[in-house]
Amino acid sequence: MIHTTAGSDGLARVEEFEGRSLWQNARARLFRNKAAVASLVILAVIAVLAVFAPLLSPHAYDEIYWDRMQQPPDFANAHWFGTDNVGRDLFVRILYGARVSLAVGLLATTVSLVIGVTYGAVAGFLGGVVDNIMMRIVDVLYSLPFMFFVIMLMVVFGRNIFLIFVALGAVEWLTMARIVRGQTISVKRKEFIEAAHAGGVSNTKIIFRHVIPNVLGPVIVYMTLTIPQVILTESFLSFLGLGVQEPLTSWGVLISEGAKVMEFAPWMLFFPAVFLATTLFAFNFIGDGLRDALDPKDR
């Protein structure tokens, strides 16, 4: 940042200030956003709870207490959230569900990130016919009823948790590819890319070393908004009975079980629903906060 001040000798002098990078600016702006900071804290708490789940409760997630089926929250036996249909502790099951939901969210988003960023950067960078064909393919894929294919995939190949990661990642990369392509097209006209070309750097290296790092802003924003999307989709599949397999669980499974008995055991619906909604809330707020923080328009 260059700033002009009048020196003691009366002549204008150019002083150099230490520049603040886009990222430092963004971080400062993000931390001023109360909703985003609160969301970060809440997510951190849920993540810590999920990681240390086995230490927090005397019960195991698959331990069945035959004499305590569908018990409402009961502090005497340390069933803080009550028990489920077959007498398993709901608190611990929700935390194990958190593990599955968060892991699916993060891993599937990573899959979509890798595919989408590479695809978009290549299409935008190469341009011309290649770009045309690649984006036409994305257009076609966009108009497919993807959810139905994911449902079929789950039915066809069984309820495999790794397949969920891959399937959801494979569904969510399209928008990412579009965003990255648009950004890449604007970045590739910049002088430093030209300089790299002139210096004889290979296309592959330019894409990964010079183009991608410069399109990360919107990518990060969209990524934060993809995570809740994926968690939601996983819960949706679980709700339909196509998610993870017993005795493992996820929030979608717990909500689906809770919904069936909500008239007699409302806590079985209430607690997992609160966890799911809170997490989705938090991710959305962080995404909005990041967008505001990284958007150069209202600086």
Add this chain to the structure above:
Amino acid sequence: MLSYALRRLVTTIPTLFVIITVAFFMMRLAPGGPFDSDRALPPEIEQNILAAYDLDKPLVEQYLLYLGRILVADFGPSLKIRDFSVGELIAAGAPASMELGFSAILLALLFGVTLGTLAALRQNSATDFSVMSVSMIGIAVPNFVMAPLLSLVIGVYLDLLPTSGWGGGDLRYKILPIVALALPQIAYVARLTRGSMVEVLHSNFVRTARAKGLRERLVVVRHALKGAIMPVVSYLGPATAAVMTGSVVIETIFGVPGIGTYFVNAALNRDYPLVLGVVIVYAVLIMLLNLLVDLLYAVLDPKVRYS
């Protein structure tokens, strides 16, 4: 524009072809078949059943046969729901699904645009804040949570409306599923409208309209809304897809006899023709609506020209 519409219609054909091909082979690569049961059938009988449905022929031949029948709009017989063809089942289920879906989208537009506009007009007021927080809830609480909660509170505790079934099309049975399906979309549309409305209200042409002394109502409805509604129009495509997928869950929860319910059951039962039929119907609908949205865009926005 007509030629653009026709060209777009023509390009849906290869897309549809890809969808059918992928769906067909994906179903068939699956382990297990439609006639698997705990009690093994005698081989001759099984052979006869398979032959009756052409399932004993090589896969590629079955695929070609299927494509040939699709051309004359014959989806084949259902393998599980005896004596019904897929066409008949879809015809039976489609009206309920369509009614659900279209009502939900209509509600979303009506309430979403109204709420979003109100919030934008009173930016940073209590109205704005409450509309935005409620819409955040609408987005963060998935419809498979909202639906059971609605039916618990309104159906069971307050006993105002029936909790499930279709009641032969009685309006009272439709309210809860439609509302549950529409809520997330209302929330989304409200947020979109508010965002673009805030921007448009600060633009020059709105200031001009006000300077001319137009009544505020006219300024908002005639002038500002026309500009602010564009993001909502382009969201209609994804909204339709979301409503269709959502209706799979909503139909299951409320026991609505629509094609979404068929889809889940058919996929679980390996009823190949029914799954394919439903996927094709949904795909065609989504593609047609996307086309419609693009054309609507051209009508509303004079800057967009299709040649």
